[in-house]
Amino acid sequence: MERCEPSNGVLRYGDLIIPYGVTFSPKRRERIKINVHSDGVVEVEAPADATREAVAKAVQKRARWVHEHVVSARSRFAHVLPREYVSGEQIIYLGRRYSLKVRHVPRLERSVKLKGALLEVAHEDTSRDVIRARVRAWYRMKARDYFSERIAIVARSLPWPQDMPDFRLKEMKTRWGTCAAGGTVTLNPFLVRAPRECIDYVIAHELCHLREHNHSPEFFNLLTRVMPDWQRIKIRLDDMAEVLLND
Numbered sequence: 001m002e003r004c005e006p007s008n009g010v011l012r013y014g015d016l017i018i019p020y021g022v023t024f025s026p027k028r029r030e031r032i033k034i035n036v037h038s039d040g041v042v043e044v045e046a047p048a049d050a051t052r053e054a055v056a057k058a059v060q061k062r063a064r065w066v067h068e069h070v071v072s073a074r075s076r077f078a079h080v081l082p083r084e085y086v087s088g089e090q091i092i093y094l095g096r097r098y099s100l101k102v103r104h105v106p107r108l109e110r111s112v113k114l115k116g117a118l119l120e121v122a123h124e125d126t127s128r129d130v131i132r133a134r135v136r137a138w139y140r141m142k143a144r145d146y147f148s149e150r151i152a153i154v155a156r157s158l159p160w161p162q163d164m165p166d167f168r169l170k171e172m173k174t175r176w177g178t179c180a181a182g183g184t185v186t187l188n189p190f191l192v193r194a195p196r197e198c199i200d201y202v203i204a205h206e207l208c209h210l211r212e213h214n215h216s217p218e219f220f221n222l223l224t225r226v227m228p229d230w231q232r233i234k235i236r237l238d239d240m241a242e243v244l245l246n247d
């Protein structure tokens with residue numbers, strides 16, 4: 001099957017411009033098929049002998065259907081678009097969704113507070129970079145408090161005597177945590193966005209590395225003793241990773 005560039009056609013509906021790719025397939029007879037993928041990308045499959053005009057006409061005929069599906073797919077994917085740090089944007093904390101509220105205040109009234117379903121950031125400069133820095137600092141502070149509390153609790157549940165390990169925070173693009181040979185546990189502050197059980201899973205995983213330094217069968221046996229359903233929780237965390245790490 002031959003694949004064409006995705007800028008093959010453009011559908012205009014209202015003020016929305018929807019580009020689509022066209023694939024001409026010798027196997028397809030007569031009908032033109034329109035697919036709207038889960039990320040809002042539109043692909044059209046057409047018989048090999050269909051003209052571009054015929055394809056454009058077929059897409060235009062179903063414009064309303066395409067438009068509806070594209071808009072709903074794009075909104076479902078909106079959470080993985082780059083954040084803008086403006087009021088109304090979603091903030092995730094301990095697995096719950098809050099709405100960001102940005103307020104312009106004099107310098108002395110600066111604050112960052114959770115208020116019901118809102119994370120309210122008040123600052124004299126409401127530009128994206130400043131609000132982003134304030135939100136990140138807030139996550140970091142919450143992560144430090146919550147992780148140290150949970151490390152103490154998970155460490156106590158381990159089947160071997162365990163001192164409180166050293167721990168530090170480090171922003172990482174692709175990892176939730178690491179454990180150095182010397183015993184220092186490093187956790188990603190953005191893990192504080194995850195549900196509580198996912199945070200405990202990452203902590204349990206890293207603390208098991210204090211005993212088993214690699215991912216040997218012994219390591220996973222140990223982890224299973226500490227947290228019998230870790231595999232379910234890992235899948236839950238993996239499924240959310242893209243959203244939780246988006247900054």
Ligand SMILES: [Zn+2]
Binds near residue numbers: 205209215
């Ligand atoms: Zn590991």
